[in-house]
Amino acid sequence: MSESQARNRYGLRKGLLALVVLGALGLGYFLWSGSGQPPGSEGANQSPGQPVGSRPAQAAGGRPGGPPGMAAMAVPVKVATVEQGPIQNIFTALGTVTAFNTVTVRSRVDGELQKIFFTDGQKVKAGDLLAQIDPRPYQVQLDQALGQQAQNLAQLNNARQDLKRYEQLFRQNSLARQQLEAQQALVQQYLGAQKTDQANVDSARLQLEFTQITAPISGRLGLRVIDQGNLISAGSTEGLVVITQTQPISVVFSLPQAQLPAVLERFNQGQPLVVDLFDSAERRLLATGELSSIDNQIDIATGTVRLKATFENQDETLFPNQFVNVRLRVSTQPDAVIVPTQAVQQGSAGAFVYLVADDNTVTVQPIVTGTIEGRRVAVVEGVTAGQRVVTDGVDRLRNGTRVQVIEP
Incomplete structure (x- = not known):
């Protein structure tokens, strides 16, 4: 290795060593600055008698470093004054609206549905014409019955005339008793036939009347099931249309058997029990009526008894099979001590x-x-009228907690 290469490698090692030393110094300064106090100042903020190196004591109120007296701060709350006055004993339940009467209109005779005189959803009165069945076959039957009746009536009149002559001859000893009695029996036979003929005429006339289908009750029509021109049968279970009587209307609901004695006490005395109906949100009053009947047995499966209330329903707010919230007013306590339920x-x-x-x-x-x-809830024991109770903000309260009353 040449001298220049060795010199370059030595310089590179010195540069790397300098970088490592600088990094270590930077890390130490970062850790020292994050402690919040310079080294050696641990005892600067110590309370008298507190060991050096221990953490400072938490401020009053339990929050570290918080301002003194935090625990003594008042808790904001809302309050209400205990009142004294009447309160009603109300039983609540879920009820179902039921039509006072429901009738499926069916034909009493067979035939072609010639004409329909109503529209879907129409309000009708009892006796209104709803539909017409082809009357011609039943008119023919009536004419036949009337013809047979006339024929037998003529025979009866003739037999009566003969009987008068036979009686005269018998008084003159010109006729045997046997012939007279035979004629008397013939007259009685024709009299019996006359009654049968009259019954046949009445039946044929009734069948003809049945070709006109009328409303049996007053109420509101549903959607028709059969259209004009179809053949209908008296044995059909489908019917032509359904009529529901909604004025008045009923609501059926159930109460636990434990509440039954309080209801029966007033109901058996003939005192009216008012029933209020509310919507599903229990905000809007739908109708006010009266308890009309109580079932004669308790359901052993649920331990409840069914009751029925009646409502005029003049504005037709109530609809069959509608679910409503029921409030049955059972009694009134005149001088009760009352507090809000949220208190x-x-x-x-x-x-x-x-x-x-x-x-x-x-x-x-x-x-x-x-x-x-x-x-609202009545308090039997524990508070008196005029006292103040907390209704909101109770989560942070304990005995002796100071509060700040917030005006609503």
Whole structure:
């Protein structure tokens, strides 16, 4: 190896060594600057009596380096005043709207559906003409029955005239009794035939009337099943159209058997029980009606009993098979101590509220709750009217916590 090559390699090694030393010095300076204090100043911020090298004590309030007195800061909360007044005992349930009456309109005779006199969804009254079946075959049957009746009536009149002559001859001893009795029997036979003929005429006339299909009840029509021109049969289960009576209308719902005695107590005394219906969000009142009937047995599978309420439904807000939220007003407590439901908390020892004192500190107060009405609950024991309870911001509260009341 030449002298120049050795000199170049030696210079390269010195450059690499210098770079390593500079990197080490830079890393040491970075670590020293990240500690937040220069080396040897560990005791500068120590409290009296605190060992050198230990971490500074946390500020009051539990947060490291926080400002003093953080724990003494007031917790913002919303409060409500305990009230005294009437509260209703309301039972809630999920109900189904059912038509007061539902009828499937069917034909009573066979034939061609000649004409339809209604439109889908139309409101009809009982007796309105809905459809017409071809009446000609039934008119023919009526004419035949009337002809047979006239024929037999003529024979009856003739037999009666003969009977009068036979009776006269018998009184003159010119006719045997056997012939007289035979004529009397013939008259009775024709009288029986007359009754049969009248029944046949009535039946034929009734069949002819059945070719006109009328509405059996008042209500709203559904969608028709059969179109004009089709042959329909009296034995068809499909029917022509369905009529539902929606004014008035019913709602069927279930209550637990434990709530049944309170309902029966007033229902059996003839006192009206008001029922309110709300939409699925329980925000809009749909209708107000009255409890009309209670089922005669409890469902052993669910432990509930079915009830039915009736509503006028003048504005037709309620629709068959609609789901609604039911609120049954059972009774009213006139002078109850009432708090908002959001103020009531639940713990291992039961229900409690946070009472706010005059110095804006809170106390955990156990309570006994009673009737619940919407967002209000009656308190049987634990608080009195006029006291303040926390309704919002309870997560950070403990006994003795200072609070700051936020006005709503």
